[in-house]
Amino acid sequence: MIQLQAIEMKKRFDGLLALSGLSFEVHSAEILGIIGPNGAGKTTAFNCLTGFTRLDGGSVLLDGQNLGRKKPYQIVNLGLSRTWQLVRPFFGMKVIEALQIPTFCRRVKNNSFDQTEVQERIYKVAGQLSLADKLQDTVDNLNQGQLRLLDIARALMVYPKVLLLDEPFSGLSHFEINKISATVKNLNQDGLTVVIIEHRLRELMKLVQKVVVVNFGQKIAEGTPQEVVQNPEVTKAYLGKEGEKIEIP
Amino acid sequence: MMKRQVLVLFRNESPAALSILAAGFLFGLMSDNYFYIEVMMLAAIYAIFTMSWDILTGYTHELNFGFALFVGGAGYISGLANLHLGLPPYLTITIGALVTGLVGILIGYLTLRLKGPYFAMVTMAVAAILYKTSYLLHQYTGGEEGISGLGNLTPDPRYDFLIVWGITTIVYLLLRGYAGSRHGHILKAIRADENVAQCCGINTAYHKIETFALSGFLGGIGGGLFAHTQMQIGPTMLSGYISVIIVLLAIIGGMGTIVGPLIGAISLHLLNDYLRVVEGYRIVIYSGILILLVYLAPHGIFNLQILKKSKTLSFLLLGRRRTG
Numbered sequence: 160m161i162q163l164q165a166i167e168m169k170k171r172f173d174g175l176l177a178l179s180g181l182s183f184e185v186h187s188a189e190i191l192g193i194i195g196p197n198g199a200g201k202t203t204a205f206n207c208l209t210g211f212t213r214l215d216g217g218s219v220l221l222d223g224q225n226l227g228r229k230k231p232y233q234i235v236n237l238g239l240s241r242t243w244q245l246v247r248p249f250f251g252m253k254v255i256e257a258l259q260i261p262t263f264c265r266r267v268k269n270n271s272f273d274q275t276e277v278q279e280r281i282y283k284v285a286g287q288l289s290l291a292d293k294l295q296d297t298v299d300n301l302n303q304g305q306l307r308l309l310d311i312a313r314a315l316m317v318y319p320k321v322l323l324l325d326e327p328f329s330g331l332s333h334f335e336i337n338k339i340s341a342t343v344k345n346l347n348q349d350g351l352t353v354v355i356i357e358h359r360l361r362e363l364m365k366l367v368q369k370v371v372v373v374n375f376g377q378k379i380a381e382g383t384p385q386e387v388v389q390n391p392e393v394t395k396a397y398l399g400k401e402g403e404k405i406e407i408p
Numbered sequence: 409m410m411k412r413q414v415l416v417l418f419r420n421e422s423p424a425a426l427s428i429l430a431a432g433f434l435f436g437l438m439s440d441n442y443f444y445i446e447v448m449m450l451a452a453i454y455a456i457f458t459m460s461w462d463i464l465t466g467y468t469h470e471l472n473f474g475f476a477l478f479v480g481g482a483g484y485i486s487g488l489a490n491l492h493l494g495l496p497p498y499l500t501i502t503i504g505a506l507v508t509g510l511v512g513i514l515i516g517y518l519t520l521r522l523k524g525p526y527f528a529m530v531t532m533a534v535a536a537i538l539y540k541t542s543y544l545l546h547q548y549t550g551g552e553e554g555i556s557g558l559g560n561l562t563p564d565p566r567y568d569f570l571i572v573w574g575i576t577t578i579v580y581l582l583l584r585g586y587a588g589s590r591h592g593h594i595l596k597a598i599r600a601d602e603n604v605a606q607c608c609g610i611n612t613a614y615h616k617i618e619t620f621a622l623s624g625f626l627g628g629i630g631g632g633l634f635a636h637t638q639m640q641i642g643p644t645m646l647s648g649y650i651s652v653i654i655v656l657l658a659i660i661g662g663m664g665t666i667v668g669p670l671i672g673a674i675s676l677h678l679l680n681d682y683l684r685v686v687e688g689y690r691i692v693i694y695s696g697i698l699i700l701l702v703y704l705a706p707h708g709i710f711n712l713q714i715l716k717k718s719k720t721l722s723f724l725l726l727g728r729r730r731t732g
Binding site: 209211230231232235236240241243247248249250251252256257259260261263264265266267313314316317 | 590593594596597599600601603604605606607608609610611612
């Protein structure tokens with residue numbers, strides 16, 4: 160079943176054509192990777208999906224519902240949650256307070272029976288992302304890896320149907336990347352649909368079931384990780400010339 | 409049952425603020441020195457101004473430099489309604505506050521996308537427009553002189569004082585409740601990162617406008633009380649001077665605590681009046697003290713690190729924090 164569908168997304172920033180008819184679809188309970196060289200339009204695509212940037216053309220469907228003119232908070236309430244390329248936690252708060260903020264939205268209210276269940280969800284999500292012992296710390300005292308985890312925890316608090324992760328591995332150590340990968344895999348096994356933008360191809364390819372390659376705001380290839388790396392268009396986009404193969408160990 | 413609800417209301421409150429509020433009531437009941445009563449009344453009205461300013465600026469950190477718009481605007485509206493329509497003060501104060509609440513919604517909507525200096529400039533400019541308007545419409549507003557001869561709340565200043573102090577207490581408890589509720593938490597989230605707050609599924613625009621309206625409404629009540637207890641209102645209450653004083657008192661008290669602006673406004677106002685014993689140097693000494701306080705406690709007295717680190721002090725002054 161197609162859960163999230165981007166149809167012919169177009170976006171122009173003055174002279175720069177950031178998205179020129181990008182289409183892809185995400186099936187439910189799938190992990191989709193979006194890769195592409197710098198400036199290919201990956202983050203713009205995320206911003207358009209989540210309503211932070213208004214599309215010039217095309218449309219986005221979540222479970223068949225058009226997200227067209229909806230505001231970011233309305234899109235979150237429909238079940239599309241995201242993280243940001245740079246970590247953006249609520250500095251100055253305690254971790255538990257930061258995780259309380261998403262519980263004030265309509266979607267959490269509709270999905271939970273009472274206040275105790277909401278509190279239990281905070282502990283559950285924090286546990287899933289190994290933040291359980293950090294709940295009483297202030298956000299400012301967390302390290303980069305923990306901030307990433309907190310960002311993902313925040314995005315998970317709203318009972319998302321689809322989770323968009325924008326470069327979740329950047330600036331992290333192997334240990335932390337493995338931890339996030341394992342968490343994402345677990346969440347996916349529980350039925351969560353995940354879309355990941357990532358530059359660390361080696362780690363990404365192990366995680367995802369399908370990859371969409373974007374360049375100059377268009378999809379240039381799509382398929383399983385194995386298919387994609389053998390695609391000549393992709394090697395050309397990444398390496399500048401045809402005929403070479405990208406190695407994944 | 410009733411008793412328990414009242415207890416819940418006070419349980420998390422700052423003992424320092426509660427005792428000052430209680431002391432004020434005692435003072436009002438015991439004292440018959442009209443001069444002290446007048447001074448304390450004005451102090452309480454300033455406390456209403458700073459607290460209602462604090463709920464917006466203290467929690468979102470967008471400096472509202474035009475609070476005179478609400479204060480003076482409501483003062484003039486209730487004054488004119490009282491003078492020309494003959495409405496009783498309790499009605500005119502309500503009308504004035506409702507109008508400034510609506511104005512708050514309008515300005516909140518207009519400044520939704522503005523941040524930092526741009527936000528401050530717009531609020532300042534809107535207040536300046538009303539200030540000039542009060543001169544242009546001098547046949548109604550009395551221009552430089554303002555309007556005087558307004559009806560008083562009660563014939564006895566002692567009762568006036570008790571009413572004003574009661575309203576100050578209500579405003580304090582209301583704002584503390586609001587700030588401690590999810591509304592206050594959401595405002596702090598907006599302050600930290602508005603886009604991420606939206607990513608939490610929160611309609612940040614609605615919350616900012618709601619707080620602007622609350623700030624305007626309560627500030628308007630303060631303005632109306634000022635007009636009717638002083639029995640006059642002049643363009644000073646619309647001027648940049650009053651906006652700056654409100655900002656200063658609240659910042660020195662400690663933004664984002666409600667307690668800080670309450671205690672800061674009352675004590676600094678009393679200090680200012682006490683300095684009248686050396687009237688010639690009053691402004692110099694008072695301004696000097698304000699500068700010194702800003703230098704010693706840049707984030708305000710109630711936001712000092714020593715205070716926040718010590719559990720006892722922070723409980724005594726700021727009350728119990730509702731987290732965890």
